[in-house]
Amino acid sequence: MKKAYIIIGVLAVLGLLVFFSGKRNYNKFVVEQESVDQTWSQVENQYQRRLDLIPNLVEAVKGYAKHESETFEKVTEARAGLSQAYNKASEQSMGGSVAPSSQEALDDFQASQQELQRALNIYVNAVREAYPDLKANEQFADLQAQLEGTENRIATERERYTKAVQAYNVSVKTFPANLWAGLFGFDARAQFKADPEAAHAPKVQF
Numbered sequence: 001m002k003k004a005y006i007i008i009g010v011l012a013v014l015g016l017l018v019f020f021s022g023k024r025n026y027n028k029f030v031v032e033q034e035s036v037d038q039t040w041s042q043v044e045n046q047y048q049r050r051l052d053l054i055p056n057l058v059e060a061v062k063g064y065a066k067h068e069s070e071t072f073e074k075v076t077e078a079r080a081g082l083s084q085a086y087n088k089a090s091e092q093s094m095g096g097s098v099a100p101s102s103q104e105a106l107d108d109f110q111a112s113q114q115e116l117q118r119a120l121n122i123y124v125n126a127v128r129e130a131y132p133d134l135k136a137n138e139q140f141a142d143l144q145a146q147l148e149g150t151e152n153r154i155a156t157e158r159e160r161y162t163k164a165v166q167a168y169n170v171s172v173k174t175f176p177a178n179l180w181a182g183l184f185g186f187d188a189r190a191q192f193k194a195d196p197e198a199a200h201a202p203k204v205q206f
Contacts, residue, residue, distance in 0.1 A: 021180070022180055022183075025180040028177075029168075029172060029180075032164070032167055032168040033168060033186065033189075035164045036099050036161070036165050036168050036189055037098050037099050039099075039157065039160045039161040039163075039164040042157045042161070043154070043157045043158055044093070045157075046153045046154040046157050047093065047113060047154060048093065049150050049153075050116075050147065050154065051086065051090060053147050054082070054116075055086075056143055057144070058079060058082070058123075060137065060143055061127050061131070061134065063139075064131060064134055064140065065130075075123075075126045075127055075130045077126070078119075078122050078123040079123060081119045081123070082116075082119040082120060082122070085112075085115045085116040085119035085120075086116060086119070088112045088115065089112040089113055089116040092108055092113075093109070099161070099165070099189055100190050101189060102190060103190040103191075106191070106192065107190075107193065110192060110193065162191065165189045165191050166191070168188075169188045169189060169191070172188055
């Protein structure tokens with residue numbers, strides 16, 4: 001009888017250890033997953049801010065150049081390329097506060113944003129050559145400053161997101177926490193891939 005009580009006691013202790021271990025790991029996964037989603041929301045906010053600023057930039061150029069009797073071909077072509085990249089980036093926008101779990105989805109999102117940045121740089125350079133005095137326009141100078149600031153904020157928020165995802169992924173992949181992660185359905189989150197051309201936040205300068 002005494003041995004039976006001992007066995008029951010051992011099993012009860014083991015059961016409590018398993019319970020508290022599972023509870024602790026589950027709560028940790030939830031907190032870190034929420035951190036990933038929160039930082040992703042900030043990443044999207046900054047990308048959306050850039051999307052909102054670009055049409056204003058284009059309109060400012062149109063407003064400045066309306067007195068021109070001739071449309072510059074390079075500016076027209078660059079604006080068409082920017083418009084195409086802008087539409088694609090808008091379509092690829094996640095539009096939510098939950099970070100993408102699919103690496104493919106995140107890669108598509110990143111590729112569209114990189115293409116938009118390249119198209120914006122081409123447009124900016126074309127405008128700079130066509131209208132060298134545009135930098136003196138107050139509205140345009142303000143938009144240019146806001147875009148540059150947005151690029152810096154994008155870089156900052158992406159770094160925070162990367163760190164949050166790294167911390168979460170380490171938790172769900174390391175032993176023995178990975179056993180609980182698999183049991184509770186917590187999977188590793190997608191991560192941004194390094195872009196050699198984006199080592200530093202691009203500057204939109206005139």
